[in-house]
Amino acid sequence: MTVSETQVTWLTQEAYDRLKQELDELVANRPVIAAKINDAREEGDLKENGGYHAAREEQAQLEARIRQLQELLRVAKVGGAPTESGVAAPGMVVTVRFQDDDETETFLLGSLEEVAHGDLEVYSPNSPLGKAIIGAHEGEDRHYELPNGGLMTVAVVKAEPFRG
Numbered sequence: 328m329t330v331s332e333t334q335v336t337w338l339t340q341e342a343y344d345r346l347k348q349e350l351d352e353l354v355a356n357r358p359v360i361a362a363k364i365n366d367a368r369e370e371g372d373l374k375e376n377g378g379y380h381a382a383r384e385e386q387a388q389l390e391a392r393i394r395q396l397q398e399l400l401r402v403a404k405v406g407g408a409p410t411e412s413g414v415a416a417p418g419m420v421v422t423v424r425f426q427d428d429d430e431t432e433t434f435l436l437g438s439l440e441e442v443a444h445g446d447l448e449v450y451s452p453n454s455p456l457g458k459a460i461i462g463a464h465e466g467e468d469r470h471y472e473l474p475n476g477g478l479m480t481v482a483v484v485k486a487e488p489f490r491g
Contacts, residue, residue, distance in 0.1 A: 336438045337417035337452065338403045346440055350396040353389055360386045399440060412487045415460040417452045419486045423460065426480035435489055436460070456481065 338346070364386060367379035406418075415421045415436060422433040434448035436457055450457050459471035463483045470478050 336399055336403050336440070338405055338438060338440065339418070340405055342438075342440060343400065343403055343405045346396055346400060350393065350400065353393050353396070356389065360389055399438075412485075413465050415463045415483050415486045417461070418489050420447070420489050421460060421483060422485040423456075424482045424484050426482075431484055433485075437489065 360382065363382040364379065367376055367382050370376055370378065404417075417437050419436050420433060421436050422431050424431050432448070434450050436450055436452055438451070439449045452458065452461055455471045455473075459469040460481065460483055463469050463486075465483055465485055468480055468482050470480050473479050
């Protein structure tokens with residue numbers, strides 16, 4: 328079993344549909360890119376053929392995004408956004424205060440793909456912080472291990488449903 332098989336990504340139905348549509352469009356665009364490559368190949372010397380190399384780069388990016396979307400949709404857990412406030416869970420916008428810090432940080436506990444456009448920070452539920460705060464109620468402290476082996480304490484200040 329690979330690591331990705333154990334990591335589920337929470338998505339709303341709307342985000343899933345948007346990503347599925349993007350995937351379908353990218354797959355449908357494959358013949359267009361292939362035609363560009365063939366047209367550029369017919370122009371001659373491939374070593375000095377900028378159009379050919381640009382088309383190959385475009386194809387590589389397209390295929391990488393297709394693979395990314397296929398994997399994301401394969402492991403996606405689709406459901407409606409949570410409607411109850413007060414408990415940190417995937418799909419919630421969580422405000423936390425880190426130990427010894429007066430400032431708070433607000434982020435979506437979920438997938439970066441859930442936020443189509445925006446400036447909301449996103450933390451994965453599979454991240455150390457995400458794992459630590461899942462299930463925490465507002466006002467509750469949780470601890471998690473830092474990369475250097477130290478422990479960090481974080482307080483959940485607020486948890487409310489994401490309104491994408």
